[in-house]
Amino acid sequence: SQQGEEDPQALSIQEGENATMNCSYKTSINNLQWYRQNSGRGLVHLILIRSNEREKHSGRLRVTLDTSKKSSSLLITASRAADTASYFCATDHLPGSSNTGKLIFGQGTTLQVKP
């Protein structure tokens, strides 16, 4: 079953605004990854943050990780209509976990950016 819970389930903003999506998970992780999925397409890897990192940036993306709260957030700054997609967090688990070796995905946040 899925590990992560994402919040909000859906988000609608105007172009130029920032979008923030949150992800929570249950058991200790090795790293956490964010993916984007355009309608009818496969998932595209956006960014990976390791358990010993607290923040990471890639272009207009900023990811934070709080392992004490078992949560992560993805911030997209200055959003564009082309950012419209579903965003998923995925957790990679420590050896010894029943989830070792595979990514466990959350339910996703659907982002709509209006021009």
Next chain:
Amino acid sequence: GAGVSQSPRYKVAKRGQDVALRCDPISGHVSLFWYQQALGQGPEFLTYFQNEAQLDKSGLPSDRFFAERPEGSVSTLKIQRTQQEDSAVYLCASSFRDSSYGYTFGSGTRLTVV
């Protein structure tokens, strides 16, 4: 190839029919993963291979589902006696080594069982 290739892109099967879904991973990627994605949901893990070895098949929903990767490259997911609840998008992903390196996904096969 440059990316992960899946075929067919779309498949309509009559209930009870057997289907085979193919995945061509990125050349040199050791790990290959299959996921099932229902409409509006996140991908659910089915099984994964490291080279030709199937290391985890805990996500396969029933014994009607079978996956293989005999030479450590191309993989096939077979579903026998398809049922309506099997309707979903089946995603294949490959990774250079393991899940800690991030996945490259194919575009998926949309299976509709009628």
